[in-house]
Amino acid sequence: MDIRKRMDELINLINKYNEAYYQKNESLISDYDFDQLLNELQKLEDENPLFVLSDSPTKKVGGTITKQFKSVNHRFPMLSLGNTYNENDLKEFDSRIKKVLGDEKYEYICELKFDGVALSFWYENGKLIKGVTRGDGTRGDDITNNVKTIKSIPHYIADTSLPFEFELRGEGFMPNHIFEQINQDRILSGEPLLANPRNSASGTFKMQDSSVVAQRNLDCFIYAYLGFDNPFQTHEESLLKLTELGFPISPTWEKCTNIESVLAYIEKWAFVRNDLPLNTDGIVIKINDFGQQERLGFTAKSPRWAISFKYPSEIAKTEILSISYQVGRTGNITPVANLNPVYLAGTMIKRASIHNANEMNRLDLHEGDTVLVEKGGEIIPKITGVDMSLRKPEKTKFAFPTNCPDCQSELVRVEGEANHYCMNDSKCPTQIKGKIEHFIQRKALNIENLGVETIDLLFEKSLIKDASDLYSLTSLDFIGLEGFQSKSIQNILNSVEQSKTIPFRKVLFGLGIRHVGATIAEKLVIEFKSIRNIMSASYEELIAVPEIGDRIALSIISYFSKTENLEFIERLHSSSVQLSEEISELEQESTSLEGKSFVISGVFQNFDRDGLKDKIVLNGGKVVSSISAKLDYLIAGDNMGPSKLEKANQLSIKIINEEEFINLLNKYAN
Ligand code: IVH
Secondary structure, eight states: OOHHHHHHHHHHHHHHHHHHHHHHOOOOSOHHHHHHHHHHHHHHHHHOGGGOOTTOGGGOOSOOOOSSSOEEEOSSOOOOOOEEOSHHHHHHHHHHHHHHHTTOOOOEEEEEEEOSEEEEEEEETTEEEEEEEOTTSSEEEBOHHHHTTOTTSOSBOOOSSSOSEEEEEEEEEOOHHHHHHHHHHHHHHTOOOOOOHHHHHHHHHTOSOHHHHHHTOOEEEEEEEEOSSOOOSBHHHHHHHHHHTTOOOOTTOEEESSHHHHHHHHHHHHHHGGGSSSOEEEEEEEESBHHHHHHHOBOSSSBSSEEEEEOOOEEEEEEEEEEEEEEOTTSEEEEEEEEEEEEETTEEEEEEEOOSHHHHHHHTOBTTOEEEEEESSSSSOEEEEEOGGGOOTTOOBOOOOSBOTTTOOBEEEOTTOSOEEEOOTTTOHHHHHHHHHHHHSTTTTOOTTOOHHHHHHHHHTTSOSSGGGGGGOOGGGGTTOTTOOHHHHHHHHHHHHHGGGSOHHHHHHHTTOTTOOHHHHHHHHHHHOBHHHHHHOOHHHHHTSTTOOHHHHHHHHHHHTOHHHHHHHHHHHHTTOOOBOOHHHHTOOOSTTTTOEEEEESBOSSOOHHHHHHHHHHTTOEEOSSOOTTOOEEEEOBTOOHHHHHHHHHTTOEEEOHHHHHHHHHHHHO
16 A cells, blocks of 8 residues: 555545534544544554654644634643543553653542533633633634623632632533524524534534523533642642632542542443533543643643543444435425434434435445444434445435425525425425424414414315415314314414514514524514515625624525515515514613714624624614714724724724723713
């Protein structure tokens, strides 16, 4: 084999997986397989030092930095940990420690390895001043405003025994029940599902609007204290003190005096860890004494005084019986494998998701294949491979359907998206029923007393063709339908009537425009106030709204370009459904900034940019993007652009900082 070629191949693969993981939050490969590739490359590099590239992935910690947030240098690099997968690897780690420490006694602290997002918290004078992501290990993103939404992290500690400046490291995560709730909501709003809690946490921490982040109830476990001036002798001491000060330290850690008790810890948590509110993918073993840690030191990528042990992810083998294709409310087609039932991680698995056609092709699934089903970080098990030795040669490959399994119309693959869609959204029965169910749900028009079965029945009997027909139902329509008493009919009609008072933001969500969930609907209403304004908004006006990007804007434009949707809205209008809402009803705070215009520049301590914009608008002011002689104020944050400053000075515009802005608000408010 050509060694150099193989090394190039490995580097390309590893870089590709790293990029997907760090930039797009996508895991294209299991941690185990990734480590196998990295180990193979490391081995080839050790044996062939002449071929080693200076930017080889074996020399790097992780990915690169996303551009949206201000990036900051870490004061201490955020390193990764070496991985082990078995007892032998662990014993070797222990021998390496013994070799360096000689006759000295040493202890380990064992902790669970939390599967979330590495975060760094900077404290100064007892105050939390920064929250930073790991980024590439050397520079990370400043996500202070988002980190401050974690309720368990103190923003201030009154204790004077800690140094003026110190740093904590921890794992930010999305509790599993929050993740499941978000996906439930996404099913209802027809948005693509989040893959797993880790990706969801990572995506949420990078959101621009911290008020949305706050709604997601992210949490964190702190696992390290760092500082130039360290008041602790041991990691244990630091954990105890931080616990006493109210920091979120998971009580699952234990002190172990030898490698045997480390192995016992691993065994103890192998199953119980599944009962925790977050995913854990292994354990971390750390030398307890800080002096010994210092002597053991670091390699280029990771400490020599710590290592992680990864639990094998649970895998089952079973036969694939068939593939069903589900039609979503927005016409998206999802392949789902029906399996010969098999036990996996404590539950009986009958179905597994395959996500989309790309994934089906990657797996090269054939009828009757024996597949590997894995329950990793994801809640829904997925098919990760095929046992080729059991493939029956006479069986054929599964083909993704060309037509909708319900209405038979031809499926379309949207440019740039992995999903296939049934575009027959006004006639495909599954889509129509899904849209009506979406319309009546609690978060939308909240039409109680009307369940999925009733919708099905009314639809089958042609009493409703879409949700607007609900408003013309009368008690006569129910005559001859089984299971309806006059009381239940009246209840249905009453809640339909009641839904005419539901505020527009919920109606907008209820329309079921692809990618427009409840939060986006609210943002649209704050900005545009009525359906007429949204309909006539241009692409530029739409993407100027916080949180609305290209994908959502195009989806909104496409929705309103269809005659049947416009007619549907017209019918809702004539039934007196709310199609406008004044911002004052939403959350107008005051009129203290009325008539004043502002330009915002730079980065702020108390607000993110969207938060500051909202504050101005909610108090009657106007935010504009460029400086002109008519401008009233330039609010200057850290690192603002010099050209803006110069122009404002030239035109003698009043330049105020964040504090002065807050004073301004209060002054006019009084
Ligand atoms: S200590 C020098 N302790 O694992 C690195 N890390 O590969 C010291 N992690 O992304 C890390 N739980 O965020 C440590 N109890 C724990 C951990 C933990 C999860 C993550 C960490 C980092 C990765 C290290």
